Amino acid sequence: MSTESSSTVARVLKPTILILIAIVAISSRLFSIIRFESVIHEFDPWFNYRTTQHLVKNGFYDFWNWFDEKSWYPLGRVVGGTVYPGIMVTSALIHNVLHFFNFPVDIRNVCVFLAPMFSGLTAFSAYLLTKELKDSSAGLLAAAFLGVAPGYISRSVAGSYDNEGIAIFLLVFTFYLWIKAVKTGSAFFGLLTALFYFYMVSAWGGYVFITNLVPLHAFTLLLMGRYSNRLYVSYSTFYAVGTLLSMQIPFVGFQPTRTSEHMAALGVFGLLQLYAFAELVRGYIPPKQFRTLLKGGVAAVAVIASFGLTILSFSGVIAPFTGRFYSLYDTGYAKIHIPIIASVSEHQPTAWTSFFFDLQMLIFLFPAGVYLCFKELKDEHVFIILYSVFASYFAGVMVRLMLTLTPVVCVSAAIAYSTLLDTYLETSEHVLASTKPVIVAAPPAPAVIEAPTAATSEAKAAGKKAAAKAAAAAAAAAAKSTDADAKAQAKSAVASGEKKRFPIFNLDSRLLVILQLTWFLFMFAWHCTYVTSGSYSSPSIVLASRQHDGSQMIIDDFREAYYWLRKNTKEDAKVMSWWDYGYQMAGMANVTTLVDNNTWNNTHIATVGKAMSTSEEVSYKVLRQHDVDYVLILFGGVIGYSGDDINKFLWMIRIAEGVYPNEVKETNFFTPRGEYKVDHDATKTMRESLMYKMSYYRFAELYGGGNAVDHVRNARMPAEGPTLSVLEEAYTTENWLVRIYKVKDLDNLGRDLKDSTAFDKGRVRKVSSLKKK
């Protein structure tokens, strides 16, 4: 095959492969649609969906100024100023463009399919990024890896309409543009980086990662003595334009100049200016004087900067790090100081198994890729090294940040994998051409035979992996010999001896390694599909279970309850529930909620926690004060759904205790032996709490009086269940998963509700209690 025709083939093949990768990336995210339906998943996506609907219906300015009186009753929420609007604007734009061309696609479908579509784009940007680091074949591998890696799929399946869905694309693409900018030193790419940085800022709070990683890269290059005009131009353009743009997002506002998270970027910007200025000065004055000037200048700047920073920090102009940021540094911090952050499962530290679960073989290739980057160590490789170090750390601290790690793992794994393939698939012609200088030393034929024998014998001795690695290193050196520096060649020659510079020609060893690698790929694809379909494709608002005969049973209790609320309560009904369900209730039930997943007001959440965890008399006051009409809880005791409110109850108590330490005490909910019990052993405080009463109200009757068993906690419940006097059961869903209670009005005769309920039931108050009053 001539090189010309092979390059033509490659020109056709590359786009084809990329399109196929995009198709695979999109279709592997459609499990939930095929298995369930085209529906918005989980919690936060419901808020995004609701705001997108508002945006599409009422236009951009109305959205921007939207005061949502249906959440955080009675406070309300300024949505336009407390939201990252990127995802909503993106979907609304797509929707409007489609409608302009007379494609009446429902906004729901735009939202549902947004994340899969963007995952196709993410794969493409991974290709571009890796291409800058190695070559296009590594790029294709990176695209394929990122397209199906479960670590990314977990947040971008169809229906998972969340910021991360587009943010990962923006992250990877911004990094690509940044590398491109640093490489070319073009202001154009610096500007593009800034534009996509702005898009990222508008889309996800994770933009802080870029805000810190890019300056860190610039700073590291500076320390390495790699300052160049390219770096100066690209960073200055990026920072100046990017920061100004990012400040246009109301939610970000003046943060870039006032919070600690953004100070690194500002500092590096200043440093670069000083450095550039010093370079300029150096050109005009003699070296000796320059040195004195430099010393004085550095000292003065350091003093002024540190002094200024301290004053600004203490005077409060620069805000200290937020709690979420601290919890990245110290995993125990949130548990003690901000229980509300610790109560979210995705903020927990990552279990080591999930690294394998989410990345499979990539996690083993990842260090190899980073090592290869070290070997090259151009400007862009420094970036990847920094990225991998920091992303690894963050992914270890918080489950959620596995997402930022996944792209770099895919990129460096692709570099490693493609280097292996290069070594073992090298066509002999090319190798011969490229290894000519070496051939002078030894006749070609024996060398060709010797190299593989050496490799195979070593394989037997030291194991396949070691052999593969050694061979890979040798081959990499050989392949790069035309354009790479002589240093690396010499190094590898010293390390592995002259013979190993030759690529592997023996068919056996080539086949062995290639087949094994291919097998790994198969396993990887199988694992990704398995994980995606099994773990990441449940909408969580619909549950599926298997019946005894193996047929699927859909448990749709959430929507049953929400739709009942939507259609059969008065329009301005206020429904109290734990904050987890706030967004879903606003989106699906269209009712006014007290607290939701935004969690901006800890006191308000604690108040709800207090109402749930105190006795009826105390919580009735809270309910009345907040005009609550209905209380909604989740109860999994009947079907064994473990994510119910009794299991979350301890968090409610903890959060409430943080604000109302006199009225709620966590210790009162534990038995003397320190156990959290709901059965006969439950403490008095537990049994009298509103949550307990609502959960188990008339539960025992379901079992006809005897042997009532809570299937979540495996507890045998007392035959006599709790009684309610300030609430009445309004609706319970088919599987008892959601229970809704109506808050009773004040008694007509001015009695205490407890007395009036007792009276209605025919029970007369004891005379003694009458006398007391």
Place this chain on the structure above:
Amino acid sequence: MRLTATTTTFVATIIAALSLTSSVHAEEFWSEKDVPIVPQTFKITNLLRTLDLSKPIIREITSAAIQNTHADQDQTDYYFPVDQAYSDNLAFISAENRKTKEALEVTKDEQFYDAQFQYYKIKLATPLPPGEKVQITVRTSLTNVIRAFPTHVGQAEKQKFVFFGNPFALTAYPATKQKTTVITPNSVLEVHEHPEEVDLVIKNNQVILGPYNDVNSLEHGIFEVQYELTGAIPHIRRLRREIEVSQWGNNLAVEEHYNFVNRGAELKGQFSRIDYQRNPMGIREGNGALGFQTKIPKLARDIYYRDEIGNISTSAIAHQPDHIQLMLKPRFPLFGGWNTTWYIGYNTPLDGYLRKIAGTDKHILKVPAISPMPDTTYEDVEIRVVLPEGAKNVKAVLPYEVDEIEYSTTKTYMDSAGRSTVTILASNLIEDHAQDLLIEYEFSQTSYLTKPLAAATMLMAIYATSIVFSRLDFKIGGSTLKK
């Protein structure tokens, strides 16, 4: 039970008290204005009226033997009066010759009407010569005339309804003899009010009023019965039915949006799941609606059943020889006063619905106006028929009178000019209105080509732009950057 304690409405009590104390006859009580304004050309020799209360929609069947009393003229127009108070409740009226079962034309009369009565003109098939007799049957369906009493019932309690109406058959002509039979669902019934003249007979689930002799035209009286009617009272507040015709794809896409309320007695207190689960039979006695049945065409495919927040997983399909029975179960049982909304849709081959008149461009589309659900009343109905792009001279032919017919255009997938659309607005419909409506339009063979041409042009445009775009150089400084 006479005019005693269980009288239910205030007005009824007043009227009843008045009629008792002043002992006036019902006939006298109503003012003398009740003289029919239609020409007195007939006499009713015998009339049998059946008032069927066994379903939420009340069916009144009036069979009358009529005689031409005019001296020398043949008569063709028989007038059937309806109290204006009920004219909004009258959903459907039809008439037939009792012997031959031949349907007779019924039209709302424009000539004779006053504040109190609306007349319907029934055209006899053959002119009736003087002195001759003919037997005709008029069927009317009344909606929303009964109301639940007591207004609230428990979730497994039996609900009762009150019907308040005329014990006499309302006629525009004097009747020699007439009798009314009221049929209720079961024998649990109580008559609160009835005319004094004849003792009423109650046999199981039937109340027989009359026979009365020599009843004047437009005779009024008071009759009130309370009876047990279990089950939901299904009412569709709003139905939007969209029918989209695709001649290219040989497809008829149907989508129906329902806004439902159960008009039964409202649920007393709150819903208790435990009581509901422990007493599954109780629900049948209460008024909770557990599901609806509707028929869709036999060849329907891609059937879906959704609401505002997604798919409703509880539905079943039963294939019958000539249709598909769709069993729709709402997310929650619908007790009295409870609401829900949903929409269903499907695709079906166009073959059975569209006919082309040979040799011309004329097409006739024949589709049912609504897909009926038994015993259901439809308050506001909007039927939109979207015809293929390029359809011209559209005309809708309807089997009955509707509120409004609008012709407009709709733009949807890949449309350039838009599709001709017929929007039909109707109100107060029932099962009987599920008749075919005809839409005539002209559609030429060349119109088939517009769509592929439009698509091809668009693709061409995209390619052309990309070709031009790829040839342009956007670099600042151009070749200097290329090394």
